[in-house]
Amino acid sequence: MVKLSGFLGATLASYAGWYLGAPVGMFTAFLLSIVGGGVGLYYGRKFGKHYE
Secondary structure, rough: HHHHHHHHHHHHHHHHHHHHOOOOOOHHHHHHHHHHHHHHHHHHHHHHHHHH
């Protein structure tokens, strides 16, 4: 459950970062996607550990 929630959190947050950065430019979208993926992974795993 922890790994799955981390994967889903990273995927969704990475997509959100790309979506928010795309109007500015491709490099901004890429950077926000990386940051979003890391944040999503952290909170996704935290969520999974809490409900395990």
